[in-house]
Amino acid sequence: MRFTQATVRHTARPDEPPGAGAAPQQTRQPAHPSPGFAAPAGAGGSFDGPLYDDPGAVDADVAGAVGARLARLLATRVDDTRVLDPLFARDVAERVADFTLRGGRRLRPRLLWWSLRACGGGDGAQVRAALRAAAALELLQTCALVHDDVMDAAATRRGRPALHTAVAAQYGDSAPATARRLGESAAVLAGDLALAWADDTMTELLTDGADLPPGAARRVHEVWRTTRTEMVAGQYLDVQGQATARHTVARAVRAACLKSALYTVERPLELGAVLAGAETSVVRALCRAGRCAGLAFQLRDDLDDLFTDPGVTGKPSGGDVREGKPTYLMALTRARAVGTGDRPALEVLDTAVGRADLTGAGLDRVREVVVATGARDAVETRIARLSRRALRHVALAELPQPRAAAALRELLAGISGPRDGAAAPGHRPAPAPSPPVAVAAADALPVAVPEVAR
Numbered sequence: 001m002r003f004t005q006a007t008v009r010h011t012a013r014p015d016e017p018p019g020a021g022a023a024p025q026q027t028r029q030p031a032h033p034s035p036g037f038a039a040p041a042g043a044g045g046s047f048d049g050p051l052y053d054d055p056g057a058v059d060a061d062v063a064g065a066v067g068a069r070l071a072r073l074l075a076t077r078v079d080d081t082r083v084l085d086p087l088f089a090r091d092v093a094e095r096v097a098d099f100t101l102r103g104g105r106r107l108r109p110r111l112l113w114w115s116l117r118a119c120g121g122g123d124g125a126q127v128r129a130a131l132r133a134a135a136a137l138e139l140l141q142t143c144a145l146v147h148d149d150v151m152d153a154a155a156t157r158r159g160r161p162a163l164h165t166a167v168a169a170q171y172g173d174s175a176p177a178t179a180r181r182l183g184e185s186a187a188v189l190a191g192d193l194a195l196a197w198a199d200d201t202m203t204e205l206l207t208d209g210a211d212l213p214p215g216a217a218r219r220v221h222e223v224w225r226t227t228r229t230e231m232v233a234g235q236y237l238d239v240q241g242q243a244t245a246r247h248t249v250a251r252a253v254r255a256a257c258l259k260s261a262l263y264t265v266e267r268p269l270e271l272g273a274v275l276a277g278a279e280t281s282v283v284r285a286l287c288r289a290g291r292c293a294g295l296a297f298q299l300r301d302d303l304d305d306l307f308t309d310p311g312v313t314g315k316p317s318g319g320d321v322r323e324g325k326p327t328y329l330m331a332l333t334r335a336r337a338v339g340t341g342d343r344p345a346l347e348v349l350d351t352a353v354g355r356a357d358l359t360g361a362g363l364d365r366v367r368e369v370v371v372a373t374g375a376r377d378a379v380e381t382r383i384a385r386l387s388r389r390a391l392r393h394v395a396l397a398e399l400p401q402p403r404a405a406a407a408l409r410e411l412l413a414g415i416s417g418p419r420d421g422a423a424a425p426g427h428r429p430a431p432a433p434s435p436p437v438a439v440a441a442a443d444a445l446p447v448a449v450p451e452v453a454r
Contacts, residue, residue, distance in 0.1 A: 053124035053127055053128065054127070055117065055122035055123075055127050058113065058127060058130075058131070059117065059404075059407075062106065062109060062110050062113045062114075063106040063109070063110070065131055066106055066109040066131060066134045066135060066138065067101065067106075069131040069132065069134070069135045070100060070101055070135050070138060070139075071101060073135055073197075073201060074096075074097040074100060074101065074197075075097075077093065077097070077197055078093050078094055078097050081093035091167060091170070091186060092186055092189055092190050092193060093193060095163050095166065095167070095190055096142060096146075096190050096193050096194050096197070099142050099145075099146065099157075099163060099190075100138055100139060100142045100194065102158070102160075103138055103141070103142070104158060106134075106138070107264065107265075107415060108134070108137040108138065108141065108264060108268040109134030109135075109137060109138060109268070110411055111265060111268040111269050111272070111290070111408075111411065111412075112130060112133060112134050112137065112268040112269070112271050112272040112275075113130055113134065113272060114272070114404055114407050114408040114411055115268070115269040115270075115271070115272025115273050115276070115286060115408060116130050116272035116273070116275050116276045117272075117276075117401060117404035117407070117408075118272075118399040118400075118401050118404040118405040118407075118408045119272065119273045119276035119277075119278040119282060119286075119399060119400065119401070120276055120277075120278070120400045120401055121272070121275055121276025121277065121278075122276075124211075125211035125212060126212070126213075126275055126276060129205050129208075129209065129212055129275050130272065130275055132201055132202070132204065132205040133202065133205060133220070133271050133275065135201050136198045136199075136201040136202040136205070136224070137198075137268060137271075139194045139195070139197050139198035139201065140194070140195065140198045140227070140228065140231065142191070142194040143191040143192070143194040143195040143198065144191075144231055144235065144263075145157060146162075146163050146164075146187050146190050146191040146194065147187070147188065147191040147235070148235065149162040149163065149164060149165075149187065150162075150164050150184050150187045150188060150191075151235070151239055152319070152323055153356075154315070154319065156314075156315060156316070157314070157315070158314045158315075159314040159315075162187070163183075163186070163187045163190055164183035164184045164186065164187035165183060166183070167182060167183040167186040167187065168180050168182065168183030168184075169183075171183075195228075202220075202221075202224050205220070206220060206221055212275065212277075213275075213276070213277025214277070216274055216275055216277060219274045220271060220274055220275065223267055223270050223271055223274060224271075226267070227262070227263055227267040230258050230262045230263050230267070231258075231259070231263045233258050234255055234257075234258030234259030234260070234262075234263060235259060237251065237254060237255040237258060237259070237326075238255055238259060238325060238326065241255060241325065241326030242323055242324045242325055242326065242354070245324065245354065247326045247330060247331045247334060247353075248326075248331055248335075249328065249331045249332055249335055251326055251331070252326050252327055252328040252330075252331040252332075253295075253328060255326060256295055256298040256299070256327075256328055257291070257294075257295060259298065260294050260295070260297055260298035260301070261290070261291045261292075261293075261294030261295045261297070261298065262290075262291070262294065264294055264297060264298075265290040265291070265293050265294030265297060265412075265415070266287050266290030266291050266294055267290070268290075269286045269287065269289065269290040270283060270286065270287050270290070272286075273286050281397075282397045282398070282399070285393050285394070285396050285397035286393070286394070286397055288393040289389075289390045289391070289393035289394045289397070289412065290390070292386045292387070292389040292390035292393065293386065293387065293390035293412045293415060293416065295386050296382075296383045296386035296387050296390065296415075296416035297415045297416050298328070299328055299329070299379050299382060299383050299386075299416070300383055300415075300416045300417070300418075302320065302327040302328060302329040302330075302379070303329060303376065303379060303380070303383075305317070305318065305319055305320045305321075305327075306318055306320065306321065306329065306363075306366070306367060306370065307367065307376070308418075317363065318358065318363040318366070321352065321353055321358065321363060321366050322354070322355060322356050322358050322363075323354070323356070324353050324354030328379065329370065329375060329376075329379055330349075330353060330370075332375045332378060332379065333345075333349065333369060333370045333373050333375040334346070334349055336373040336374060336375055336378075337349065337369070337373055340373070342373065345369045345372065345373060348365050348366060348368075348369050349366070349369060352365065352366050353366070383416050386416070387412070387413060387416050390412050390413075391409055391412065391413060394408060394409055394412065
């Protein structure tokens with residue numbers, strides 16, 4: 001089936017804010033050929049017109065507007081690859097398009113959009129620029145996730161086979177090692193392609209940026225350049241921490257800041273404010289809000305990985321523990337166990353963390369340690385505190401559009417909250433009393449982390 005743009009209506013989710021070719025070459029065919037790509041239901045939303053100038057329509061369906069922009073963009077890009085080579089288009093380009101259009105919560109686009117609207121943006125040029133920037137962010141996220149699945153050897157993503165797993169299965173009649181290597185190589189190239197398409201999209205925005213507020217094009221370029229570097233740096237700290245088992249609280253905070261606080265929340269807010277032509281003081285206030293909310297978002301993700309049902313998260317439970325990821329949750333758990341001299345807890349952590357073959361019972365023991373040390377409660381407390389700080393920074397920004405500002409506050413408050421239907425798998429004992437004051441320093445979660453590439 002060829003890639004086509006589906007024109008179907010997107011239904012807003014409850015967590016959204018209010019209103020919120022060449023002739024085929026002779027090649028060896030795989031045993032299970034790729035079925036091709038068709039835009040999924042909801043990808044294009046109700047936006048099938050040639051222009052996206054109506055801010056009210058986007059307000060009502062941000063995800064639908066971004067999906068429509070992506071569907072049109074990706075249809076063109078995939079057609080371009082078919083001219084280059086049909087096999088490459090089928091195995092790589094169509095999968096990039098499919099992955100991107102079946103994306104998750106469209107969190108980054110929604111943050112960008114409501115930041116723009118709260119700062120008073122919304123003319124035709126700003127709407128088109130915001131949707132282009134949002135599409136670029138989603139493609140950058142595709143790059144990050146596809147590469148992340150290879151580095152983590154993750155078999156699934158969003159409840160479906162990861163891209164490298166799907167390609168390996170497609171060529172299942174090859175030797176297992178050969179198919180696996182092909183799948184991993186294809187995923188690396190797919191991530192590279194998504195990044196190239198993201199850069200193309202942002203370049204088009206900047207090239208056509210004459211109608212943007214004065215200086216906006218230059219500032220957007222600076223934010224985009226910084227965003228890409230921060231994303232890669234955060235990912236490296238993640239994998240380096242896994243390889244070296246350096247699970248200190250400070251390093252966990254640094255990685256969380258780069259990987260989530262900046263890339264996921266702060267930079268989208270900054271892009272929206274810049275595209276709206278906001279004053280520097282407003283941009284800075286939103287950046288501070290984004291950093292607090294982004295750290296809270298990552299801490300919630302750490303808890304979800306261990307305590308939330310896989311049916312809700314779309315990924316196996318305990319992946320961070322099995323992969324030995326240097327998360328704040330696990331670093332704090334270890335620091336508290338060390339501070340209290342809890343040898344049984346340390347023995348559980350030493351034998352379980354980083355074991356790919358860890359059993360469900362072993363994972364339950366890790367959960368018990370995380371709860372018994374008080375680390376889980378401490379992280380929940382930090383999330384609540386960071387969320388409150390984020391909302392205070394939004395208030396200090398004195399945003400000129402009250403309704404959009406309310407939508408932005410609601411979105412920021414919601415991203416770090418427990419997932420709907422979340423249920424903790426495995427046994428969890430009652431929380432332990434607060435640990436001695438001697439280990440309180442290990443709980444420190446600085447918000448004013450060193451400025452990164454600013």
